[in-house]
Amino acid sequence: MKLIKWLNEYLEEYVLILLSILTVVIVFTQVFMRYVLGDSLTWSEEVARYLFIWMIYIGVSYGVKKGKHLGVDAFPMMFEKKGKLIIDMITTIAFFIFAVVISYYGFDIVLRVTRESAALELPMGWVYAAPVVGMVLTAIRLVQKFIWQVKELKKMNQADPEEQPELKEGVA
Numbered sequence: 411m412k413l414i415k416w417l418n419e420y421l422e423e424y425v426l427i428l429l430s431i432l433t434v435v436i437v438f439t440q441v442f443m444r445y446v447l448g449d450s451l452t453w454s455e456e457v458a459r460y461l462f463i464w465m466i467y468i469g470v471s472y473g474v475k476k477g478k479h480l481g482v483d484a485f486p487m488m489f490e491k492k493g494k495l496i497i498d499m500i501t502t503i504a505f506f507i508f509a510v511v512i513s514y515y516g517f518d519i520v521l522r523v524t525r526e527s528a529a530l531e532l533p534m535g536w537v538y539a540a541p542v543v544g545m546v547l548t549a550i551r552l553v554q555k556f557i558w559q560v561k562e563l564k565k566m567n568q569a570d571p572e573e574q575p576e577l578k579e580g581v582a
Contacts, residue, residue: 422472467544474551516542
């Protein structure tokens, strides 16, 4: 149970930190090799590119988790808190559908690809798996977000029950 809680809290952060460190080390090594030693690594740009692709898709999940994705807020600004939450719930569902579709078709591509990368001769399925993994994580985070939104909506409904018409004295 502690492992699941830890993964829920820190998975994306640690993966992004690791990928960032690897990218910086590889790019720095390539620059050092090229400009100081006059030689270069044949594989460094390819690895840095693939690590960056993985960072992008893991970052999508991290953005959902932290609520940091950009959004257009002109339309929701016309509504009160409850209306904004309902619009946010609709966008969460739409984003979830998008993530599931990308995961589904991305997985199909991963299974079909037979190419290898140029420098490393790495199976390209590893690279094409980035959107699948990222979108599956995103879908999980969106489900968590939706559950939180439903709880918030229930709290709002309990705090502000629909105004019932009051009967005035003497009126039947």
